[in-house]
Amino acid sequence: xxxxxxxxxxxxxxxxxxxxxxxxxxxxxxxxxxxxxxxxxxxxxxxxxxxxxxxxxxxxxxxxxxxxxxxxxxxxxxxxxxxxxxxxxxxxxxxxxxxxxxxxxxxxxxxxxxxxxxxxxxxxxxxxxxxxxxxxxxxxxxxxxxxxxxxxxxxxxxxxxxxxxxxxxxxxxxxxxxxxxxxxxxxxxxxxxxxxxxxxxxxxxxxxxxxxxxxxxxxxxxxxxxxxxxxxxxxxxxxxxxxxxxxxxxxxxxxxxxxxxxxxxxxxxxxxxxxxxxxxxxxxxxxxxxxxxx
Amino acid sequence: xxxxxxxxxxxxxxxxxxxxxxxxxxxxxxxxxxxxxxxxxxxxxxxxxxxxxxxxxxxxxxxxxxxxxxxxxxxxxxxxxxxxxxxxxxxxxxxxxxxxxxxxxxxxxxxxxxxxxxxxxxxxxxxxxxxxxxxxxxxxxxxxxxxxxxxxxxxxxxxxxxxxxxxxxxxxxxxxxxxxxxxxxxxxxxxxxxxxxxxxxxxxxxxxxxxxxxxxxxxxxxxxxxxxxxxxxxxxxxxxxxxxxxxxxxxxxxxxxxxxxxxxxxxxxxxxxxxxxxxxxxxxxxxxxxxxxxxxxxxxxxxxxxxxxxxxxxxxxxxxxxxxxxxxxxxx
Numbered sequence: 001x002x003x004x005x006x007x008x009x010x011x012x013x014x015x016x017x018x019x020x021x022x023x024x025x026x027x028x029x030x031x032x033x034x035x036x037x038x039x040x041x042x043x044x045x046x047x048x049x050x051x052x053x054x055x056x057x058x059x060x061x062x063x064x065x066x067x068x069x070x071x072x073x074x075x076x077x078x079x080x081x082x083x084x085x086x087x088x089x090x091x092x093x094x095x096x097x098x099x100x101x102x103x104x105x106x107x108x109x110x111x112x113x114x115x116x117x118x119x120x121x122x123x124x125x126x127x128x129x130x131x132x133x134x135x136x137x138x139x140x141x142x143x144x145x146x147x148x149x150x151x152x153x154x155x156x157x158x159x160x161x162x163x164x165x166x167x168x169x170x171x172x173x174x175x176x177x178x179x180x181x182x183x184x185x186x187x188x189x190x191x192x193x194x195x196x197x198x199x200x201x202x203x204x205x206x207x208x209x210x211x212x213x214x215x216x217x218x219x220x221x222x223x224x225x226x227x228x229x230x231x232x233x234x235x236x237x238x239x240x241x242x243x244x245x246x247x248x249x250x251x252x253x254x255x256x257x258x259x260x261x262x263x264x265x266x267x268x269x270x271x272x273x274x275x276x277x278x279x280x281x282x283x284x285x286x287x288x289x290x291x292x293x294x
Numbered sequence: 295x296x297x298x299x300x301x302x303x304x305x306x307x308x309x310x311x312x313x314x315x316x317x318x319x320x321x322x323x324x325x326x327x328x329x330x331x332x333x334x335x336x337x338x339x340x341x342x343x344x345x346x347x348x349x350x351x352x353x354x355x356x357x358x359x360x361x362x363x364x365x366x367x368x369x370x371x372x373x374x375x376x377x378x379x380x381x382x383x384x385x386x387x388x389x390x391x392x393x394x395x396x397x398x399x400x401x402x403x404x405x406x407x408x409x410x411x412x413x414x415x416x417x418x419x420x421x422x423x424x425x426x427x428x429x430x431x432x433x434x435x436x437x438x439x440x441x442x443x444x445x446x447x448x449x450x451x452x453x454x455x456x457x458x459x460x461x462x463x464x465x466x467x468x469x470x471x472x473x474x475x476x477x478x479x480x481x482x483x484x485x486x487x488x489x490x491x492x493x494x495x496x497x498x499x500x501x502x503x504x505x506x507x508x509x510x511x512x513x514x515x516x517x518x519x520x521x522x523x524x525x526x527x528x529x530x531x532x533x534x535x536x537x538x539x540x541x542x543x544x545x546x547x548x549x550x551x552x553x554x555x556x557x558x559x560x561x562x563x564x565x566x567x568x569x570x571x572x573x574x575x576x577x578x579x580x581x582x583x584x585x586x587x588x589x590x591x592x593x594x595x596x597x598x599x600x601x602x603x604x605x606x607x608x609x610x611x612x613x614x615x616x617x618x619x620x621x622x623x624x625x626x
Contacts, residue, residue, distance in 0.1 A: 121354060184395040191351055192390075193410045193461065194383030196376075207400045 028287040034280035038218075041273055045092035054083035056090040056243040065259050075265050078248075079255060084262070087243040088269045094244045095273065098159050098237070099224035103217055105163025110170020111213070117171065118178025119201060129175070132168045140165045144227055148236040158237040162227045166220050173216055177209050211288050219281035222274040229270050245270050297324040297364070298501050299348070299469055304361035306340075306347045313574035317343040317356065319525035327468065328499040330492075332516030332533065334506060334548070336570050340525035341505045345471045348503075349388055350378050365469070383410040387462035391474040393454035397446035403430075403457050404442025410464045429460040433490060452483035459490065466498060473505045488515060509548060513537060521545045524571055524581040531606020539619075541608035543586045546619045580611070588612045588619060 025032045044051070053072070060081035068076040068084075075084040117128040135143065147161035181187060190200050231237035232246030240247065245266040252262030306318035318340045325331050333341045346352050348363055350370060363370040365386065370378065382388075387410075390396045397406055407429050408422035417425070423442060430438035433456040446454060455475060462470055472491060476484035492515055495502050504515055512519050512533060519536050521529040521544060529542040540546040547566040554561065568585035571577060577584055580593040592611045603613045613619060 185390045185392050186396050186398045188346075188351055189388070189390055189396045189458070189461075190398070190409070192349055192382055192388040194379045194381070194413050195409070196379055199413070204398050208398070210400075 024287055028283065030283035031280070031287050034276065034283045037276040038280050041092060041276060042096065044089055045096045048086075048089040048093050052083075052086035052089045054086040056082060056086040057241055058082060065255075067259075068261055068265070076261055078251065078262050079259075084265050087248060088245070088265060090243040091245045091248065091266060091269060092273070094155070094238055094242060095225050095228055095270075098155055098162070098228045099221050101159045102162035102224045102228070103166060103221050105160065106166025106170050106220060107213065107217060109163065110167040110172075111174050111209075113167065113171040114174025114176075115178055115201060115205070118175040118182065119197075119205070125175075128171070132171045135164070136168045136172075140223070141227060141230055144231060145234065145236060148231055153236045153239065155238050155242075158228055158231045161231070162224050165227065166224065169216065169220060170213070173212055174209055177212055178205060181205055181208050215281055215285045215288060217281075218277050218284055222277035222281065225270065225273050225277065296367075298327045298366065299325040299503075300362075300364040301344075301348070302362045302364070304344070304347060304363060305359045306343055306352065306356055307359050308343075308353070308356045310355055310574070315525075315573040316576075317525050317573065318347055320361075321522075321525075321527055322361075323520055323527065323530065325469065325501050325503060328495070328501050329518065330495055330502045330504060330516045332504050332506065332512035332519040333522060334509060334512055334519060335522035336507060338570050338573060339522040341507075341522055342473055343525075344522070345388065345473050345503065345505055348471065349382060349386065350375075351382075351388075380414070383467070384414050384465045385467050386469045386471065387465070387467040388471040388473065389455070389458045389462050389475050391477050393451050393458055393478060396458050397449075397454055399446055402443050402445055403449065406446075407442070407457055407461045408464060410461060414465055425464065426460075429464050430457065432463070433457070433460040433494075434486075435460075450483075451479050452486060455479060455483075455487050456490065459487070459494070463494060463498070463500070467500060469501045469503070470495075471503045471505070474507070475504070476508070476511065477506070484511075491515070509537075509552060521548070524573065524576060526581065526609065527600065528582065528610070529606060529608045530600070531608075535605040539604055541603040541606055541613040541619070542582075542610045543588045543612065543619060544582045545608075547585075580609070588617070590615075 025035065053074075060077070063073065063077050063081040064079055066073050066077040066081075068074065070076055073083050073085065075088065077083055078087070113128050113132065117125045138146070144158075144161040144165045147164055148157050151157040151160065186204070187200065190204050195204070228237055229246030229249070232244045233250045235250065238244030238247045248266040249263045252259075252264075252266065255262050301324070302322050304318055304321045305316065308315040308317050321340070321344055323331070333344065335341045343352070343356065346356070347358055348365075348370065350373075352358070358371050361371070365381070370381070373381070397403065404423050404426035408426040411417050411425055412422050426442045427438045430441055435441050435453060435456050446457075449457060459475075475491065476487050479487060488511060491502060491504070494500060504511065506512060516533050518531065519533045520527050521536070521542065523544050529536060529540065529545045536545060537549065540549055547564075550564045551566055553563055566585060567587075571581060571584070579595055579597050580586070580589070581597070583589045583593040586593065590612060598609050598611045598614060600607050600609050601614045603610070608614070
C-alpha cells in the first residue's frame with residue numbers, strides 16, 4: 001500500500017485543482033480518514049438542530065444531574081437538567097465557526113503581511129517582520145486573553161483575538177515561501193512576458209502558496225478551537241446560556257467531585273475536534289511534503 | 295538600415311552590501327532586424343545584467359544609471375513601468391537559462407504558453423488553448439494536443455525549454471533575448487534547441503540576442519559577436535573575423551581554452567589563468583590585465599578604449615599598438 005502511494009506521489013504530484021485533491025485523497029488513506037473525521041464534525045454542527053434529541057436550552061429541574069446512559073439522556077444532564085448530548089452537539093455550532101473565522105482572520109491578515117514583506121523586501125520587510133516578532137513574543141493564549149480583555153468579552157471579540165494571534169504564523173510562512181518562489185526563474189520569466197506585479201502575485205505566487213497554507217490552516221484550526229474553549233472557560237468568549245464547550249467545562253468544574261461528566265463530556269468533544277484537525281494537518285503535511293513531489 | 299535595438303553607453307549599477315558593482319559599464323551595441331547577435335563572457339561578466347537592463351527587469355538592487363536603450367526609436371529607459379509591460383512579451387521576449395524553474399509548477403503548460411496572448415491580446419481561454427497547441431507544434435513538441443493539458447513536471451528539460459520558446463514567440467516579438475538557453479541541457483538537446491532557435495529566426499525574422507558562454511554556440515548561430523569582460527565590451531565584430539583572428543587577449547584565451555578534438559596525442563588543456571575579478575574592486579587600467587599574458591606597462595596605467603583593430607573593434611593596447619596575439623603567449 002505504501003509503495004502504491006509513494007509511486008502515486010512521484011508520478012502524480014499534488015495539484016491545487018479539485019482533481020488534484022481527489023488524487024490526494026485516493027493516494028493517502030490517512031488524509032482520507034482525517035478528512036472524513038473533520039467532515040463529520042462539520043456535518044454535526046450543520047445538523048445539530050435536527051439530530052439533537054432535546055432543546056439544548058430547555059431547563060428541566062426534575063432531571064438534573066442525570067449520569068450518562070440515563071434513559072432519554074445518553075450523556076446525562078447538567079445541573080439544570082439540560083440534555084448534555086444536545087448541548088455538546090450544539091456546541092459544535094459555536095466552536096467551529098469561531099475557529100474558522102479566527103483562522104480566516106489569521107490567513108488574510110498574515111497572508112497580506114507575508115506577501116508584502118516577502119515580495120517587497122527591504123524596509124517594508126524589516127518593518128512588518130518586527131511587528132510580527134512583537135506579536136510572536138507573547139505566548140498565544142496570553143495575547144488572546146489580553147486582546148479580549150481590552151476589547152471586552154464575547155464571541156466576536158474572541159474570534160478577533162484568536163485571529164490576531166494566528167497572524168504571525170501565516171505572515172512568517174507566507175513570507176518564507178514567497179522568498180523561495182521569488183528565486184525561481186518563472187517569476188522573472190512571467191514578468192518578461194509583460195505580466196504586471198499584481199498579476200504575478202495573484203495568478204502566479206498565491207496559487208503556489210496554497211499547499212503550505214492549507215496544511216497550516218488545518219493545524220491552526222485545532223489551536224483556534226482550543227483557544228476558543230479556553231477563552232470561553234475563562235468567561236471571555238461565549239456567554240451563558242450559549243451551549244459552548246469551554247463554557248460548559250467552566251460550569252461543570254464546580255461539580256467535578258460529584259458529577260465529573262459535566263466537565264469531562266465537553267472536554268472529550270474538544271479533544272476529538274482538536275485531534276481531528278491536527279490529524280488532518282499532519283497527514284496533509286506528509287502528503288504534500290515537497291521532498292516526495294516529483 | 296535603422297537599428298532595431300541600440301544601446302548607447304549604458305551603465306547599470308548593483309548596490310550590494312559589499313559595495314557598488316558596475317555590472318554594466320558603458321556598454322554600447324546595436325541589433326538589426328532579423329539578425330542574431332551573440333554575447334559571450336564568463337559568469338559575472340555582465341551579459342545577463344545587460345539583458346535584464348534591456349528588459350528593465352533588474353533585481354531590486356540594480357539601477358540603470360546612465361545611457362540610452364533605443365528600441366524601435368523609443369528610449370526604453372524613459373518609459374513608465376506600464377509602457378514597459380506593454381513592450382515585454384509583445385515586442386521583446388526573453389527566455390531563460392533554467393527551464394526547470396522557468397515554468398510555474400501549478401499551471402498546465404498550455405495555459406502558460408498562451409499567457410502572453412491572454413495578457414496582451416485578451417483572448418478567451420478556448421482560443422488561448424487552440425493557440426497553445428499551434429505554438430507547441432511550431433516548436434516541435436509532439437502530441438501537442440495532449441501536451442497542452444499536462445503540467446510542467448511531466449516535461450523534460452528540453453521540452454520545457456521548447457515550451458519557453460513557444461511562450462516567448464507567441465506574440466511574434468521583433469526581438470528575442472535568449473539568456474543561456476542551452477546551458478542547463480544535455481548536449482544533444484542543446485543542438486536541437488539551437489536549431490529550433492535558428493529556424494525560428496529565419497522563418498519569422500525575429501532578431502535574437504543569444505547570451506552564452508559557449509563559443510561553439512556563437513560560431514554556429516551568430517553573424518556578429520560581442521565579448522564581455524567585467525561589465526565592459528572588450529571585443530566586437532563579425533563572428534568569423536573574431537574567431538579567425540581575435541584582437542583581445544581575453545577572446546584569444548577563450549578560444550584557446552576550447553579543447554580540440556582533432557589534436558594529435560594528448561594536448562594539455564589551456565585554461566585562462568586566474569579568476570574573474572572581484573567586481574567591487576576592479577583593477578586599474580585594463581580590467582583583464584592581471585590575467586593577461588600579453589600585458590604591457592601601459593595596460594596598468596590607463597584603460598584602453600574600443601578601437602578598430604583588424605576587421606573588428608577591440609579594447610586592447612597591445613593589438614591597437616599593432617602587435618599580434620599569435621603564438622608567443624604560450625610562455626615558450
